[in-house]
Amino acid sequence: MTTEETGPHGAIIADTPDTAAGGEDGVIVELRGAGKSYGNIRALHGVDLKVRPGQVSCVLGDNGAGKSTLIKIISGLHRHTEGDFLVDDTPVRFSTPREALDKGIATVYQDLAVVPLMPVWRNFFLGSEMTKGPWPIRRLDIERMKKTADHELREMGIVLDDLEQPIGTLSGGQRQCVAIARAVYFGARVLILDEPTAALGVKQSGVVLKYVAAARDRGLGVIFITHNPHHAYMVGDHFSVLRLGTMELSAPRDRITLEELTNHMAGGAELAALKHELSQVRGVDTEALPEEGDLTAATTGEGTS
Amino acid sequence: MGMTQHAEPAVTTPPAPGPSNTKDGRTAERPLALRLLARPEVGVFLGAVAVWVFFLIAAPPVREGSAMANILYQSSTIGIMALPVALLMIGGEFDLSAGVAVITSALTASMFAFQLTLNVWVGVFVALLVSLAIGFLNGWLVVKTGLPSFLITLGTFLILQGVNLAVTKLVTGNVATDDISNMDGFDQAKKVFASSFEVAGVQIKITIIYWLVFAALATWVLLRTKYGNWIFAVGGNKESARAVGVPVKFTKISLFMLVGFAAWFVGMHNLFSFNTVQSGEGVGQELIYISAAVIGGCLLTGGAGSAIGPVFGAFMFGMVQQGIVYAGWNPDWFKAFLGVMLLGAVMINLWVSRTATRR
Numbered sequence: 001m002t003t004e005e006t007g008p009h010g011a012i013i014a015d016t017p018d019t020a021a022g023g024e025d026g027v028i029v030e031l032r033g034a035g036k037s038y039g040n041i042r043a044l045h046g047v048d049l050k051v052r053p054g055q056v057s058c059v060l061g062d063n064g065a066g067k068s069t070l071i072k073i074i075s076g077l078h079r080h081t082e083g084d085f086l087v088d089d090t091p092v093r094f095s096t097p098r099e100a101l102d103k104g105i106a107t108v109y110q111d112l113a114v115v116p117l118m119p120v121w122r123n124f125f126l127g128s129e130m131t132k133g134p135w136p137i138r139r140l141d142i143e144r145m146k147k148t149a150d151h152e153l154r155e156m157g158i159v160l161d162d163l164e165q166p167i168g169t170l171s172g173g174q175r176q177c178v179a180i181a182r183a184v185y186f187g188a189r190v191l192i193l194d195e196p197t198a199a200l201g202v203k204q205s206g207v208v209l210k211y212v213a214a215a216r217d218r219g220l221g222v223i224f225i226t227h228n229p230h231h232a233y234m235v236g237d238h239f240s241v242l243r244l245g246t247m248e249l250s251a252p253r254d255r256i257t258l259e260e261l262t263n264h265m266a267g268g269a270e271l272a273a274l275k276h277e278l279s280q281v282r283g284v285d286t287e288a289l290p291e292e293g294d295l296t297a298a299t300t301g302e303g304t305s
Numbered sequence: 306m307g308m309t310q311h312a313e314p315a316v317t318t319p320p321a322p323g324p325s326n327t328k329d330g331r332t333a334e335r336p337l338a339l340r341l342l343a344r345p346e347v348g349v350f351l352g353a354v355a356v357w358v359f360f361l362i363a364a365p366p367v368r369e370g371s372a373m374a375n376i377l378y379q380s381s382t383i384g385i386m387a388l389p390v391a392l393l394m395i396g397g398e399f400d401l402s403a404g405v406a407v408i409t410s411a412l413t414a415s416m417f418a419f420q421l422t423l424n425v426w427v428g429v430f431v432a433l434l435v436s437l438a439i440g441f442l443n444g445w446l447v448v449k450t451g452l453p454s455f456l457i458t459l460g461t462f463l464i465l466q467g468v469n470l471a472v473t474k475l476v477t478g479n480v481a482t483d484d485i486s487n488m489d490g491f492d493q494a495k496k497v498f499a500s501s502f503e504v505a506g507v508q509i510k511i512t513i514i515y516w517l518v519f520a521a522l523a524t525w526v527l528l529r530t531k532y533g534n535w536i537f538a539v540g541g542n543k544e545s546a547r548a549v550g551v552p553v554k555f556t557k558i559s560l561f562m563l564v565g566f567a568a569w570f571v572g573m574h575n576l577f578s579f580n581t582v583q584s585g586e587g588v589g590q591e592l593i594y595i596s597a598a599v600i601g602g603c604l605l606t607g608g609a610g611s612a613i614g615p616v617f618g619a620f621m622f623g624m625v626q627q628g629i630v631y632a633g634w635n636p637d638w639f640k641a642f643l644g645v646m647l648l649g650a651v652m653i654n655l656w657v658s659r660t661a662t663r664r
Binding site: 138 | 531537538546548549550604609
């Protein structure tokens with residue numbers, strides 16, 4: 001799949017392209033102090049994020065941290081209410097997902113990526129159907145769609161006997177992969193993956209991660225949303241941690257270790273307090289737990305790597 | 306559904322270096338008969354044949370050609386409405402106002418033309434606008450509010466029912482509209498909407514032809530066009546459909562307007578075949594249309610179904626309605642018969658699809 005060498009955690013170490021000289025170019029999607037309020041509830045505030053081609057930007061956070069809101073802004077489902085959202089250095093305000101798609105931003109949602117009762121090939125082309133013939137009798141080019149879908153899925157290593165089977169009958173991992181293959185085929189430049197591994201077993205997660213790496217190697221910018229730091233660290237080039245709607249950490253891969261990331265994700269400072277309480281309970285070995293001081297490294301970086 | 310046992314292991318297959326044309330070989334083809342039975346249209350077709358055979362035996366007059374023409378005519382007036390109601394149901398919505406909307410359309414055309422003594426075509430045109438507007442309003446309210454279409458169209462159902470009665474009384478002082486058969490353009494319009502022709506000594510109503518043409522068109526649109534793909538998608542999973550760029554609002558509103566169009570068409574047929582319209586009619590018809598769609602294999606929750614299934618569903622209803630008369634039974638039994646058929650059909654459908662798709 002990938003040609004990069006393998007690091008100590010079995011992770012794929014990407015050679016981070018040096019973009020300092022190039023300045024802003026190469027950045028496809030950028031958020032500057034972006035936020036979103038629903039009425040008087042501020043779901044997201046002051047988020048900075050940069051997505052470059054051929055890089056995986058991981059966004060981690062616990063439930064309710066604002067991950068979904070972030071995706072919804074970038075994918076065009078909701079509009080941001082503060083800060084700037086730039087695509088190719090131009091400020092944008094999407095009002096439909098279609099507009100985001102037209103800019104090359106494709107989102108693979110955790111559970112709303114597909115229409116379960118529809119056949120695989122119809123799902124693959126849903127919303128971007130191939131047609132033939134002049135208007136009054138313009139019709140779906142079923143032959144070509146099936147062929148293309150089959151070809152693209154095989155490219156991604158997914159072999160299906162029957163493209164007519166409802167996509168709901170595929171396994172979770174397969175569905176994710178079909179959705180990723182679809183986004184790649186439709187010329188996505190930025191791929192947003194919403195917790196693609198959350199509902200999967202170990203093996204299937206591995207397969208999905210392989211496709212994430214494959215998409216990155218094809219030159220796509222990937223935003224990988226997850227709450228699993230291990231999965232993030234396997235493919236990520238840059239890590240952002242959200243907490244209570246704000247950015248708690250933003251660091252390139254070479255400035256953070258898996259342990260630090262895990263601690264941040266687990267809620268570092270809170271855990272240290274919890275450790276103190278736990279130390280008063282019999283039978284809990286708190287010596288092995290990290291101290292708060294261990295977590296200060298690389299707390300806030302600038303934009304990206 | 307039956308071909309899914311391989312689903313789990315397939316994902317562990319290492320990515321192929323390039324496209325190869327081999328099947329993964331972990332599924333066995335199921336027998337053709339089972340695969341056919343799994344299709345709801347086939348189930349309803351067999352049901353329709355069973356009802357037909359039943360009445361062929363129970364009611365000897367049904368065996369004549371003229372009786373069959375009559376049965377098909379009855380089926381066509383149900384069937385023309387059942388088609389868009391089925392498409393709407395596949396698109397995930399209901400329209401309870403479909404029955405009275407037919408009468409609203411006929412009343413509008415009749416009264417508009419008669420009171421202003423215009424050519425009937427003006428009335429026909431205005432009625433089309435009114436019907437499409439009702440459909441648009443239903444659809445717009447549903448997509449804007451996000452409320453269940455059951456509630457929204459229950460509202461329009463009650464509104465239209467009241468308006469039909471009240472406005473007719475206000476304008477004509479009567480419960481029915483005035484006879485428009487002497488007006489300009491009537492004969493022309495009757496030719497279009499309510500004529501009949503003879504085939505081998507049997508009078509065939511033109512609505513039968515319209516019904517079958519519309520059914521063929523609906524099938525083509527549903528299975529072979531973008532729009533058809535969108536109908537399945539908005540009914541199957543609205544959020545997914547929106548997320549991949551399907552115009553959900555447009556699809557839903559246009560489906561409601563399609564029901565409006567069919568209501569106009571059937572309304573015009575009623576007007577030009579009976580010359581006058583009873584303002585209180587149409588109540589309860591919407592349930593017949595919905596039943597025909599459900600018997601025809603359309604999923605009540607949306608996302609699955611066909612246009613050909615409701616054709617057989619409507620035929621079953623027309624068959625029973627006329628068959629009871631030909632058999633010399635009390636027509637009051639019709640509704641009871643329908644209820645039994647509906648229950649029977651959905652249960653047989655359920656059983657068949659479970660059996661045929663068993664892993």
